Amino acid sequence: MKEILVKVAYSLESSQTYYKTKHFFYELLEDVNSTKRKYFDFFMIFLVLSTVAILIYEVNHSLLPWLDTYETVAIIIFIIEWLLRFWVSSHSRRHIIEDYEKSQLLNQPYDWTISVKKIIKEKFSFVISPMSIIDLLAILPYYRPLRILRIFMLFRLFKILRYTNSIKQFRHVFIEKKFEFLTLALMFVMAVTFGSTIIFIYEGAGVNPNIHDFFDAVYWSVITISTVGFGDISPVTIQGRVATLFLVIGGMGVIAFFTSIVTTALNEKLLIIKEEKVMGEANALNDFAIICGFGRMGQILAEEFLKTKQKFLIIDKNNESFNHEKTQKLLTIEGDATDSTLLQKVGVANGASSIIAITDNDAVNLSIILAARAHNPSIYIIARANNVEIKEKLYIAGANEVILSSEVAGLVASEYIGQPVAFEAIDDILLNNEGAVMDEIEILDNSNYIGHKLQDINFENFNLTLIGVIDAQNRKNFKFNPKKDQYTLKVKDILIVIGFKESIIQFKIELLSKKLYKKRVKNGK
């Protein structure tokens, strides 16, 4: 027995197909971030709703045979689903292996019952989990002798909860607002007891023909306090009517209290749900930038990022700017970027390649730099300084680059005096206006111009102006306006050109297409 168990566990552990199958079903059934799960969930929701529809149809129609078959198929799917969930809920083989290896290490005989106990305990805790019970209750009514339990079919509707993520969150609302709900329940119970006792004392003993026992009194007071007031039981004595007045007034209070608790709790939760969604999306990203601070500078930066399809996430304390229509589609988190747990949650240490601190507060920027650097020593940090004196401090804190916007703008502006036309040209290039842009073009290793002289490229034809070349070996070595008949292109050289976007794209294609070039050589061009 022992040997078989251990053998099976090891062979399962080493089997790729077993692992893959189990992982596939895990993704399908339980993985929150899986796309497969979405389709599966839709399918199951459809199945649940259709079987419930059959139940309703059944009430005053005779059941068609094919509907019966449909029901059977649905139940089989439900059972398989439950069994699969039972399977993926835990990793039984690991217990056996762990325990076995532990006993080997300690040189003790292996007691397989311990592992089996652990496995049973885990599986059992799955079976009695609320969701599993709902599943089972949804399957149960199919058993013919238990047809009375048909009402349990409605439990299938609860199954839908399983397939929708956000509804799960609402369960937490009730847990978090436990105190308020308890107070409310206490108030409610007190008012009901009070009201029903009064009505029962004054009208119970045959005074009111509709009140036969204490249950009628309780029924009446619940109906009254909830302001539903059917009117099937109504007070006939003065005392009873006075009690009703108080009950109705108290009832309004209870309802107002209840509504306010639920709405505020849901409101709070909605924010968290949205945030979790953003974080989930952020965690799935790779090589993205975190923008801290969504002021004017942040907004312009975000626009540029959007243009180049760079992935990014925005954190800002103030959510006012987030409500803007333009920003609705962006990944935004309302929070304090200096909070290092928040930074960690959004993936400053995994996934993010750069973080940009551009709030208008130097102290906040400094704090963001330190927090980010603490989590990730290699992340690229750009910070904004609002003051010259701060620049040095931000470098000390660990920023890779510090931007002093007034400094750059000042340099640009002073250029305007003296050389306004040259300035206009530079301004166009600097601001990425619709005019010409300056771009870098790397010579890739499959390019057909490697080893050729610069003069072999006809920049004129592409309407490009070559400014210079950055050397492959030494990136600091910028060769301005190299002699076209002397410079030979190497792999990874970077050409710096000025031209319109379309020309640059055309040129990049040309650099890659070998055929075109060969054709040209043939034609003697």
Next chain:
Amino acid sequence: MENKIVIFSFTNIAKQIAKTLKMKNYHIIIIEEDEELAQNAKKSGYEVIQISLMNDDNIKSLHLDDSLIKGFFCLNNNKNTNLFVTLSVRHLYPKLKIISVSFASEDNKTISLAGADKIINPYEIGALRIFRLLHKPFILDVLDNILFSESNIEVSEITIKKNSLLDGVYLKDIQLIEKYNLILLGLQDKELSEKFIFYSSGINHKIDADDTLVVLGYSHDLKSFKLLLNNNHKQ
């Protein structure tokens, strides 16, 4: 006599502009109403006039029509003050070169309407710089090299005089540029529009008098090229 620059408000960006222009040997005049800022400006060695520009008499007292004044910078942090001063100055001195600061792209239009020749948006420039740092670091290096550093590569503009060697020549036919190891970025034809025509736009423009060429090159090459244009004329 030195060329003069008048700067309204001694803000952060003003400090930078004043510093850069002082290095280029301009005489800087700071207009600042606030006592503390005015003192700061004085300490930095600039001429300071401590008045408000919210009324025309004060503006007139500055005599901005002095031909030595090469530009007026309007750099107040308050958008409305900027608009007001820009408009008043433009109204009094239609020919003065006015550069105003804007902190939001939406405001650019209003400021040009008020009469500014040029609008500087520090946030926009800063944001684009961050963007380049992340995506085009080499471009940034090259640009910095040419524009802001002490390297000997320069951008320069050359206005073509009548009968100059380049008068009447087509853009694509200029061999001189290559001979002097210069790069032609493009030109502005004042008669056509204020807009700058990039060489890489592919338009083969005919150069004539009063056009301004913008060229890129080593300082010594630029110098000898300019000398050549000045000393030689078409027959």
